[in-house]
Amino acid sequence: MTAEDQGPYWYAADKQALLGRLKRIEGQVRGVHRMVEEDTYCIDVLTQISAATKALQAVAVGLLEGHIAHCVMEAAENGTDPSAKVKEATDAIARLVRS
Numbered sequence: 210m211t212a213e214d215q216g217p218y219w220y221a222a223d224k225q226a227l228l229g230r231l232k233r234i235e236g237q238v239r240g241v242h243r244m245v246e247e248d249t250y251c252i253d254v255l256t257q258i259s260a261a262t263k264a265l266q267a268v269a270v271g272l273l274e275g276h277i278a279h280c281v282m283e284a285a286e287n288g289t290d291p292s293a294k295v296k297e298a299t300d301a302i303a304r305l306v307r308s
Contacts, residue, residue, distance in 0.1 A: 219279035220272065230268055237261040266305070273301055 220227055238261050244254045277298050284291035 219275050227268070227271075230264070234261055234264045234268070237264065269305055273298065273305070276301070 237257065241254060241257045241261060244257060276294075281291050281294040281298060284294045
């Protein structure tokens, strides 16, 4: 299967798993919303926010790892200068670290 068969991005083959993880995170955020509506104790709300944040960070790290493993490596293997892809990755890392 080529990249074209999988879709425009490397994660197309794992798209359903990725969407499932995002759906669970969406449920966590809805749960936080409900907790605030129900005046839940602050620390309990913060605990759930932390869990949702960690889950979203895990998705981001997985996407970044895949980008490096596929997009950057593919550019290097195809004889294309991978510096633009490396710059994209380092910029994404910087954004993740600052968030």
